[in-house]
Each structure stands twice: as structure tokens, then as C-alpha cells.
Amino acid sequence: MIEAPAQPPVRSPGTGVRVERVTKAFRTRGATVRALDGVSLRAEPGEIVTVVGPSGCGKTTLLELICGLSRPDGGTVECDPAALMPQRDLLLPWLSAVDNAALALRVRGLPRERARAHAAPWLERFGLGGFEQARPAQLSGGMRQRVSFLRSLLAGKPVLALDEPFAALDAITRAEMQGWLAHVLDSEPRTVVLVTHDVEEAVLLGDRVVVMSARPGRVVRTLEVDLPRPRRRTEPGVLALREAVLEALGVQG
Amino acid sequence: MSGPAGPEVRDERARRAGGAGVIPPARKGAPAPGAWLDAARRARLSVLPALAVILCLLGAWELYVDLGGVDPLVLPAPHAVLASLYDDRALLWSNFLVTAREIALGIVAAMAAGLAMAVVIHFSPTLRRALYPLLVASQAVPVPMLAPVLALWLGFGILPKVVVIALVSFFPVVVTTLAGFAAVDPELLRLMRTLDAGRLETFRRVELPAALPSVVTGTKIAIVVAVIGAVFAEWMSASSGLGYLFEQSIAQLLPARAFATTAVLCALSIGLFTLMTVAERRLLPWANQPKSEGDR
Ligand SMILES: Nc1ncnc2c1ncn2[C@@H]1O[C@H](COP(=O)(O)OP(=O)(O)OP(=O)(O)O)[C@@H](O)[C@H]1O
Ligand SMILES: [Mg+2]
Numbered sequence: 001m002i003e004a005p006a007q008p009p010v011r012s013p014g015t016g017v018r019v020e021r022v023t024k025a026f027r028t029r030g031a032t033v034r035a036l037d038g039v040s041l042r043a044e045p046g047e048i049v050t051v052v053g054p055s056g057c058g059k060t061t062l063l064e065l066i067c068g069l070s071r072p073d074g075g076t077v078e079c080d081p082a083a084l085m086p087q088r089d090l091l092l093p094w095l096s097a098v099d100n101a102a103l104a105l106r107v108r109g110l111p112r113e114r115a116r117a118h119a120a121p122w123l124e125r126f127g128l129g130g131f132e133q134a135r136p137a138q139l140s141g142g143m144r145q146r147v148s149f150l151r152s153l154l155a156g157k158p159v160l161a162l163d164e165p166f167a168a169l170d171a172i173t174r175a176e177m178q179g180w181l182a183h184v185l186d187s188e189p190r191t192v193v194l195v196t197h198d199v200e201e202a203v204l205l206g207d208r209v210v211v212m213s214a215r216p217g218r219v220v221r222t223l224e225v226d227l228p229r230p231r232r233r234t235e236p237g238v239l240a241l242r243e244a245v246l247e248a249l250g251v252q253g
Numbered sequence: 254m255s256g257p258a259g260p261e262v263r264d265e266r267a268r269r270a271g272g273a274g275v276i277p278p279a280r281k282g283a284p285a286p287g288a289w290l291d292a293a294r295r296a297r298l299s300v301l302p303a304l305a306v307i308l309c310l311l312g313a314w315e316l317y318v319d320l321g322g323v324d325p326l327v328l329p330a331p332h333a334v335l336a337s338l339y340d341d342r343a344l345l346w347s348n349f350l351v352t353a354r355e356i357a358l359g360i361v362a363a364m365a366a367g368l369a370m371a372v373v374i375h376f377s378p379t380l381r382r383a384l385y386p387l388l389v390a391s392q393a394v395p396v397p398m399l400a401p402v403l404a405l406w407l408g409f410g411i412l413p414k415v416v417v418i419a420l421v422s423f424f425p426v427v428v429t430t431l432a433g434f435a436a437v438d439p440e441l442l443r444l445m446r447t448l449d450a451g452r453l454e455t456f457r458r459v460e461l462p463a464a465l466p467s468v469v470t471g472t473k474i475a476i477v478v479a480v481i482g483a484v485f486a487e488w489m490s491a492s493s494g495l496g497y498l499f500e501q502s503i504a505q506l507l508p509a510r511a512f513a514t515t516a517v518l519c520a521l522s523i524g525l526f527t528l529m530t531v532a533e534r535r536l537l538p539w540a541n542q543p544k545s546e547g548d549r
Contacts, residue, residue, distance in 0.1 A: 067447045084447045090440060093539040094462045107450045107458065135539055155448055 017043040022075035037216035048192040050202035053212030059195040063161040082159035089148040091136040098132040104155035142173040162194040211248040221248040329509035337513040351494040359418025367426030404490030414486040421482040422475035433467025466540035
């Protein structure tokens with residue numbers, strides 16, 4: 001069954017993202033899994049908030065609440081319309097790269113050629129020039145992630161919910177992609193909630209880092225990152241914050 | 254945190270360096286001419302073992318009939334069947350055309366009706382509950398008994414044959430198409446919701462294309478049962494067609510011609526099946542590809 005388009009809980013542009021004491025549990029055959037237990041998170045318009053936490057702590061669940069794909073059991077979620085970049089790229093195998101990137105435009109009713117014309121320069125910008133007509137199976141993992149990112153970017157929503165966008169990539173491609181993301185957000189400011197389990201990535205990209213505990217997910221600490229951009233992974237401020245996040249996660253540094 | 258570049262990175266670099274030349278752009282999905290030759294050669298190699306087995310079986314059959322003193326009225330030798338294929342070629346051809354037409358029309362009707370039924374059932378849970386049990390029950394009706402009833406009702410023209418063929422082909426199309434709709438990744442449907450896609454948009458852009466390979470699979474199954482349906486339909490009420498010719502050949506004590514008729518019928522079935530496979534490869538080149546890595 002397909003439901004109606006996702007409706008963000010409150011549609012008032014300029015809210016950013018406000019998640020207040022949200023709880024969410026899943027019931028499956030008798031057993032109840034508490035995924036989120038009193039999670040609060042704020043992202044002002046234009047801010048980049050990164051969320052780190054161990055696997056299974058409810059990060060994806062949190063993004064789904066933000067995107068209006070599910071309702072919290074308790075607490076409130078208020079946010080501007082959000083586009084999701086899912087953990088798996090979920091590209092449509094029958095569409096070319098450019099058509100995948102332009103999917104949101106097509107859904108909105110733009111004719112094919114105009115949607116392509118709109119998306120093509122973005123592919124070029126993301127190093128996908130010459131691959132416009134390639135199908136997902138013909139692209140490398142990093143390229144697919146970029147197409148998937150473009151698809152959520154071109155949805156034109158003020159909030160981007162990015163679910164471990166670079167997790168499946170090797171270190172070099174990931175570093176490259178992090179640079180791309182920072183660059184794009186400079187010219188195309190959005191409110192971003194980026195989920196990751198890479199502590200360094202969280203510190204490099206975020207204006208604020210939200211650290212979550214293992215299930216049931218709670219916010220154990222929120223750290224402001226007052227470092228100028230672009231940041232280098234070796235600079236003292238980044239290293240210090242990295243230590244702080246690891247400590248909050250309970251990992252010996 | 255920098256490890257050695259994985260094969261993926263090198264791969265991507267190489268592709269980027271090669272630019273558009275690496276992946277044939279422009280004509281979507283059109284492989285290089287060499288690729289077709291390669292594919293043809295591979296296909297020929299892949300049928301060789303099967304061909305060898307068939308030749309062995311034919312040889313054994315020939316020896317059995319020739320040396321075993323089998324009455325040719327009971328079991329004709331392969332050379333007699335071959336001779337009949339040649340001698341009766343005009344007869345076989347004209348009856349082939351009749352049956353091929355019935356099957357083509359029947360399958361087209363089954364696909365149209367089957368797709369429509371699958372879409373209706375997919376969209377409406379109420380209609381699913383109302384129609385699906387009837388659909389399954391319809392499979393319990395034996396075709397050999399259905400054919401004469403339809404002949405009484407619809408006469409002796411092409412119509413009752415097409416109806417029988419469509420009836421037996423309908424079920425596999427509906428069932429596989431529904432399975433195709435059901436197999437769509439639910440996360441993909443959720444993603445479409447975040448892109449503000451409504452029910453119809455999601456169907457048109459995701460569910461329908463995703464189900465097309467299943468429709469093809471259903472049609473392949475339909476082809477096989479359609480041939481069986483055609484034979485039964487012709488036995489009951491025909492004055493032409495391969496099923497009719499087979500029956501006549503048996504009655505006229507021409508077993509070699511009966512076997513030749515069967516061979517032509519097999520060829521028809523295999524030909525249609527191959528046609529579907531080729532069509533699938535050309536029209537849905539993205540299907541049956543190894544799962545992309547990002548889809549783990
Ligand atoms: N639809 C669901 N039905 C049942 N349980 C679910 C569902 N979605 C999530 N869960 C459970 O909720 C918990 C949190 O899941 P979630 O996917 O949000 O974790 P995550 O932090 O994104 O993990 P990862 O880093 O591995 O992606 C998990 O224990 C999971 O089993
Ligand atoms: Mg997750």
C-alpha cells in the first residue's frame with residue numbers, strides 16, 4: 001500500500017528542524033523495540049547538524065520522523081519540508097543518471113527535456129559529466145551516491161535529511177564527497193541533518209554535533225563546532241572535538 | 254584516515270579519464286555492433302551441449318526403430334518424421350499460420366486483460382478480496398472440458414480458440430504482474446513520498462516499470478500454456494490448425510505426419526519464447542543485471 005505524499009508535521013517555512021523529546025517504538029510480533037527515547041534536536045535554517053551514534057540507535061528513524069514518513073509516539077516534530085537521501089542509494093535501475101537526478105522535477109510535472117536541462121549542469125558540477133545517460137548499474141558506488149544526493153537536492157526542499165551519505169565509500173572517495181557537499185552547501189544553503197557513524201565526518205561537516213547513545217536512542221551530548229570552514233581533519237580544533245565526541249560515545253580515544 | 258584506493262576508485266578514475274567514450278552514450282542501451290556478434294557466438298556455444306543431447310536421443314531413437322523392428326505405424330523413425338516435415342511442408346505451413354494467429358491473438362488478449370486486472374487488484378484491496386479467489390478458482394476449470402462448451406457457445410470460428418488460449422494465459426500474466434508490484438522495495442515507495450509523489454505518480458514512475466520484467470516472465474509462462482490450450486481448442490472444434498492436423502494425422506494412420514506436426518508446434522512455442530527473451534533484452538536492458546552494489 002502506498003500512502004499519500006509525506007506531510008511534514010508543520011509546514012511553516014523558516015522553522016528549520018525542531019525535534020522535541022521524541023519517543024518512537026516499533027512493535028513486531030509481541031516484542032517492542034524502543035528506537036528513540038526522548039530525543040531533542042534543533043537545526044536553525046541554514047545550519048548543518050550532524051548526528052553520530054552507534055548502529056541501531058535510531059538515526060534512520062529520526063530522519064524518517066523529520067521527513068514526515070512516520071509519526072512520533074510522543075514529543076513533537078516541527079520542520080520545513082525535507083528531502084531524504086536514503087542510506088541505500090535506491091536509484092531507479094531503468095533510468096539514466098540524469099533522469100534519476102531529475103526524478104523530483106518529473107514528479108512535479110516538468111516535461112522530460114526541461115527536467116534534464118535543469119539537472120544536467122548539476123551532474124557536470126558533481127563530476128558526472130559524460131555519464132548523464134549511464135544507468136545506475138554502470139556507475140561506481142561513489143557516483144551513485146552523488147546521483148542520489150542530487151536527487152534529494154533537486155527536490156528543492158529547504159531541509160536535507162542525509163542518511164549516512166558516504167558510509168559505503170572508501171576513504172578517498174569519501175573525503176572527495178565531503179568536500180563536494182561542503183562546497184554545494186556554500187552556494188545552495190539548506191538546513192541539513194546529516195547522520196553518520198564517522199566521528200571525524202561529523203566534526204568536519206557540522207555546525208553542531210549531536211551524539212546519541214546506543215538503543216534506546218537518547219542524546220548524550222550536543223557539541224557546538226565553532227571552527228572556520230573549510231576545516232582540515234588534522235587541525236587541533238577538529239582533533240579536540242573528535243576526542244570529545246568519542247568520549248561522549250564512551251569510546252576510549 | 255587514508256587507506257589505499259580501492260578498486261572502485263581506480264575504476265571510477267579510469268572511467269572518468271575515458272570520458273563518454275567508455276560508456277556508449279547517445280543511443281540509449283544500444284550495444285556496439287561487436288557486442289551482438291559476441292552475444293550470438295556465446296548463445297551458439299551455450300546451445301551446443303543441448304544440441305548434442307538432442308542428436309544423441311534422435312540417434313538412439315532411429316537405431317531403436319530400425320534395428321528393433323518396431324512397427325512404423327506405432328512409432329515412426331526420425332528420418333520418416335523429417336521426410337514428412339519436407340513432404341507435407343505446405344500443409345504444415347498453412348496450419349501453422351492458423352495456430353500461430355490464434356496464439357498471438359490469445360496472448361495479446363491475455364496480456365491486455367491480465368495487466369488491467371493486475372492493476373485493478375493492486376489499486377483496490379476490496380477488489381483484490383473480491384477477484385483474487387475467483388482468479389485462482391478459474392484455474393481449477395479443466396481446459397479440455399471448457400473447449401467444447403465454448404465451441405457450442407461461440408461457434409467453430411477462430412473466436413472460441415482465442416478465448417480458450419486467452420483464458421489459460423491470463424492467470425500467469427496476472428499472478429506474475431501482481432508479484433512484480435508487490436516486490437517493489439517499500440523504501441523506494443517511501444522515498445517517492447518524500448518527493449511529493451502521489452499514488453498515480455508513484456505507480457507510473459516506479460511500480461509499473463519495476464513490474465515490467467515480471468510481466469515478461471508471466472508472458473513466457475503464458476506462451477507455454479497457450480500452445481497447450483490451442484491444441485485442446487482445435488481438437489474440439491476446428492477444421493484447421495496444428496492441433497487439428499495432429500488429430501487428423503493420427504486418425505488417418507499417418508504417425509510420421511503427427512510427429513512432424515508436433516515438431517512444428519514445439520518450434521512455434523520455442524520461437525515465441527525466444528522472441529520474448531530477445532524483446533526483454535532489448536527493451537528492458539536494465540533487468541537481469543547483477544544487483545548494483547548500492548543496493549546491498
Ligand atoms: N520499521 C521497523 N520495524 C521494526 N523495527 C524497526 C523498524 N525500523 C527500525 N527498527 C528498529 O529500530 C532501531 C533503530 O533503527 P534505525 O534504522 O533507526 O537505526 P540506525 O541508527 O539508523 O542504524 P544504522 O546506523 O545501522 O543504520 C533498530 O533496532 C531497528 O531494529
Ligand atoms: Mg540507519
